[in-house]
Amino acid sequence: MREIAQVLDFIVEIEKLKNVIRHTRPVGLDRYENSAEHSWHVCLAALMLKDYADEPVDIDRVIRMLLIHDLGEIDAGDKIIYASETAAQKDHEAQGVKRILALLPEHVRAGYFELWQEFEAGESAEARFARAIDRVPPLLHNLHGGGHSWREHQIPRERVFGLNSRIGLGSSALWEEMEKRLQRAVDEGLLK
Template sequence: MSLSMPRPLTSQMLVASIDVNDVTHFLLELDALKRVNRRSYVTHTTRRENSAEHSWHLAMACWSIAELFELDVNHEKLLKMALVHDLGEIDAGDTFLFASSRNAAHIEERAGIARLQAERGNGITNLAEIWEEQETGSSKETQLLRVVDRLLPFLLNLNTEGKTWIESDVTRSQVAAALAFIEHSFPVIHDWLTENIEYATHQGWLIDS
């Protein structure tokens, strides 16, 4: 019995209008996110995580939590927002949660997203729209994304003996304030965070002020 050859993924008409050099250029632009280092350390290592790793972790964590808690969210929308969440950092770099410049970080990030959106090899026509939704929106998906985005660096700090907190002289009150919104959007996670802020303070990882 002979096996039939698989059909091409795209029509010849569509292929004729696309320059694969543009496609691969855009893919390399996305690869640049791997070069953006964050403040958090990867557990069981001495290196910091990069923003591409964080984006993957964020997407997986959002997916798992949404399934486990049976949340009424659009999973496709949620995962897309998680994947584009940090793309603006390719141009703007990462801004530490407790940095004084954080309020202005979105300006450079938004410009970076506009640049990526305009790339000829970008096939995601609503890239900027998805990024804007996760940045300024109020949907259930956006709310969950923000919760998990704050949960993950806290979790890494907790499991690296507060390395980033200690290096940056972070205080208990700073962390509590940054996580306060979670009390209303996801109380059970906020309770866990509050308990572990106490633990981290007692361990000397957070300055008790």
């Protein structure tokens, strides 16, 4: 029964992800999304796009990665991707993930932390695909929301194309389609 209590405490703690506000607005909404919504969205996107991974992937593993990849934001907060990939931010997120996973029974927590580290490293087929999928919703939010986040944070097209080209590491077909959509955004003056 102790283990059930630990899992329930973990479930209560991760509710806080619903209060971490991101920097893009869901399509058709005036408010910004929260990190829990993002986690759900990328998991469903991964499921729908799994056949476009460049390598065979264990979709269950991908979804588990995507469900835990932002837990560190409960402590570290969310930073726009174009400013978040700093050593300090990554360390703060890692400490947050460790703290939150410590609520789980000991025999479970290490496996989930290793999964989080695998996502961060981006070296396995599953991690490359998960990291590719993680980039898609924010791009779609901007493409269907007047480039709101790009404009607000003054993100130039070179940074958008440069950072998001990693989509191609997990799915070249998906990057090809997203690159076309981004180029249309440039042509239409949405992305400068």
